[in-house]
Amino acid sequence: MNIFQKSFKGALLASCAMVSPNLVMAQETTAQQADPDNVDTVIAVGRYIPDEKRSTSEISNVLTATDLTYAGDSDVAVALTRLPGITPDSSGKYVVVRGLSERYTSTLLNGMELPSPDPLKRAVPLDIFPTSLVSGVLVQKTYSAEYPGAFGGGVVDIRTIAVPDDTFFEMGFDAGFNTESTFKDGLQYDGSDTDWLGFDDGKRELPAAIAANPTLEGMSPEELEAAGEAFPNLWSIDNQKLAADFGFSAAGGSSVFIGDESELGFVAAIDYGSQMRNLFGQRTTYQASGATDSGLEPDRDMSPDACIANGVDASDCGYRLTTWDIDLNAFAAAGLKINADHSIKYTSLLLRSSQQQVEIQQGTTNSEDMANFTRLDWKERQVWSHALDGEHAFDFNFDEMTELSWFVNYTEASRDVPLRRRFNYIYDISREVWQLNARSIGNRTEFGMMNDESLDMGFRVKQPLYINGYSFDLKFGGSYNEKTRSSDYLKYHFDVGPVTNYELLTYVPEIVFGPTNIDPNGIFLREVFDASNAFNADFENKQFFTQFDYQINDEVRVSGGVRFEDSLQTVLTNDRTTNVPIAVNQEKQSWLPSATVTWEFEENMQVRLGYSETLNRPDSRELAPVFFVREDGRTEKGNSDLEIATVRNFDARFEWYFNDGESFTLGAFYKEIDNPIEYSILARGDGEADTIANAEKAKLKGVEIELEKTLGEWEDREFFLKVNGSYIDSEVTRSAAKFGDVTNLVGRLQGQSDYVANAQIGFENLVNGERFNIILNYQGDRIYRLGTFSRPDLVEEMPFELNMLYTRDFELASGAIITGTLKAKNLLNETPVRKQGTEIAQQYVAGRSFSIGFKYAF
Secondary structure, three states: OOHHHHHHHHHHHHHHHHHOHHHHHHHHHHHHHHOOOOOOOOOOOOOOOOOHHHHOOOOEEEEEHHHHHHHOOOEHHHHHOOOOOEEEOOOOOOEEEOOEOHHHEEEEEOOEEOOOOOOOOOOOOHHHOEHHHEEEEEEEOOOOOOOOOEOOOEEEEEEEOOOOOOOEEEEEEEEEEEOOOEOOEEEEOOOOOOHHHOOOOOOOOOOHHHHHOOOOOOOOHHHHHHHHHHOOOOOOOEEEEEOOEEEEEEEEEEEEEEOOOEEEEEEEEEEEEEEEEEEEEEEEEEOOOOOEOOEOOEEEEEOHHHHHHOOOOHHHOEEEEEEEEEEEEEEEEEEEEEEOOEEEEEEEEEEEEEEEEEEEEEEEEOOOOEEEEEEEEEEEEEEEEEEEEEEEEEOOOOOOOEEEEEEEEEEEEEEEEEEEEEEEEEEEOOOOEEEEOOOHHHEEEEEEEEEEEEEEEEEEEEEEEEEOOEEEEEEEEEEEEEEEEEEEEEEEEEEOOOOOOHHHHHOOHHHHOOOOOEOOOOEEEEEOOOOOOOEEEEEEEEEEEEEEEEEOOOOEEEEEEEEEEEEEEEEEEEEOOOOEEEEEEEEEEEEEEEEEEEEEEEOOEEEEEEEEEEEEOOOHHHHOOOEEEOOOOOEEEOOOOOOOEEEEEEEEEEEEEEEOOEEEEEEEEEEEEEOOEEEEEEEEOOEEEEEEEEOOEEEEEEEEEEEEEEEEEEOOEEEEEEEEEEEEEEEEEOOHHHHOOEOOOEEOOOOOOOEEEEEEEEEEEOOOOEEEEEEEEEEOOEEEEEOEOOOOOEEEEOOOEEEEEEEEEEEOOOOOEEEEEEEEEOOOOOOOEEEEOOEEEEEEEOOOEEEEEEEEEO
16 A cells, blocks of 8 residues: 555545544445455554544644634744743744743754754744744644654644645735834834845945955054945934835645656745834843842833933933834745655745844933933844655555655755944933943944854654554654854944044934044044954754554554764854964763653543653854844853753643544643753843853643633534643752852743633634634743842743634635635733833833735635
8 A cells, every 4th residue: 555545545534534433433344345356455443533633642732724724823933822831932933832941942844953043042933934834833742752852842843835736826915003003103214225025235234345354453544434434324213104014925836747647736935024013111221239128220221210300301211112024935845746656845945034123222321321222223034945855655565565755955044134233322411412422332333144054864764564453653764964053243333532522422323423524533443342253153963763653452552762863063263352262062972762652541532641851952152152232132141161951851641532623631741951051140340141051950840721612503603612721830950150149049940931821712604714713812920031149030021912813705706715804913902021020121012903914815
């Protein structure tokens, strides 16, 4: 029997099971009685299991294309937070699984590893995956040996849309409105003409003269003048009305027969989105050594109250950030079915996420001076993946045909930050004027570049067998992963020390740094010297695994395996102070076992028990012992002494599938982590930065509950309820030797919420394609950064979200379908708040969002 015939029959059996599981059990007997000489044998052993969450040998959750449609989420990061035990991180780009931060989640694309386009994260940002290009997402919470060993919370396997059997085409548009942003004044600056596409047209690029000599070493005064004048004179910002949200998507595909057995299919899709948001509020940082009996001492108090206390108009004070997000994604795949036993497929995926940010912070500093800090930013993130894979079946006279799959995947990831501008003005109370800060921190011009190349190749062999009439699947395989990363960050400032006309410093930056004032005897360009802003990193991992899945009898199923990984991670940077190279090497050979037992003790009821051992490696950026400025403006320092964390995972889950599409699950988990990696606050002068270190050990335990229930029908509408919740508790032991003056040497895990809950209630009308859904999401507070010097932890209080979705299909006379969609998000207008003790560190107003969309399909 070939694997394609089996897949087809499996689909038919599954569709029958939706009507009656008993019909499936009788399928083979009926077919053989009809024509015993002209039918392939289908052996149905045990009770039939109708869906992937139940049929997999591991504890998992699955988002299907239907689930993505019901929730109406635009990207995978948001969609995953509807599942039990999964919450978004503070940026909304990553997910936290079972209380473990995004670093413990590994991301696969069609079963293959992806590199991250973020130089500060080993995790892949999931917000760059639009749901329009996704056919489903598997989140596996117990580890199995066929997956990479970098596992802690879960594996997220994103599955792209497949090559179609029939010709199709669909096109969609949507537009949105936000109550705090759309058609309201936002912060903008004069970027390039192609920003709306997510590409800078070269306006912000590093001038050629500086690119040839980034350190400016040996330049003559005339060359320095030319270099300074080569920068575009972009500094100031404007208040402009923000445009409405807009999105466009299109997808199409077809297939053709080549000869009698071969079939060639292809699919292509494109997705574009533009969104502008105002985040206006306040931000306060506190002195790292300023904890006293009377409370925390502010380092920067960017709030209206700070201005009022100094007699300055409060309308311009506080924290103001306007972001413009532009997403442009493309997907193409071509598949060739050579014959019934052999097929190959090529997949290309381009994901681009660009962002313009304009930020103004105005308030007081620790010297009680009034200050204004401004930042102009443009970032481009890109992942371009090329994958070739094949599936083959061979007859070696075993019980079933031997299945071979292989893959080769080359991926390029990049992050470009051209022409980041930061400058600040100090308010002179006596003269009642704002004046450019003449110190070296008064202005910055920065460029960040990161490129990552990854090569993955591997194979898997599956041999289905039967022992005493029960299925026994044996798998084994190997893979090779090689990554190279280069990261560079350049910083410059214009030295205004020689300026004697102090009145000049009261003008806007375009005048201060105009070509007239850039002169060898006036304002001139300097490099901002850091010990190292550049590093190169390499990662190599040779992996082998073997695994089995054995249905022992009608009730008990056992799967288990072991994975061997031989990895070498190298980070190389250079201390320019001493001109001494800094090399960090981490080599580790690991045997990673896993085992899961499933006991179906009653019809439609089963219990799973699982155990596994896994790893969590530091990222290359985290191992580079240098300071780095993140997107949110916070400064971070790496740690070359970081060690690889090891995780022991214990899992249990009760599952009850009491009807088609209806289920109840209750699970528990326990994890022991050696050397968990956590972030804390580092004292840096009078201010603060973030740093990272290994704790000694951590214990994490939790329970998860999930219910999916059909509530009944009324006027052709089927009402449903989906509810899930989690309680998670942890305890971490830290050492002062590694964390310094961390406030709490024993406490809960950084980044972990105690409570997580989601609910969806709505209806579906299969007659006219009408769907309505109310979506609720709650998560408890969590530690954003560990406090130091007796200061409390920096804690995030997360909002309670209420969203709504309504869609309806309309059939045209031509047979084409138009689908209309209405969405409403954050109807309670809640926003996250960061606090340090009882003091507010950051808060803003996000507003409510509404959108309308149409999709045309034929």
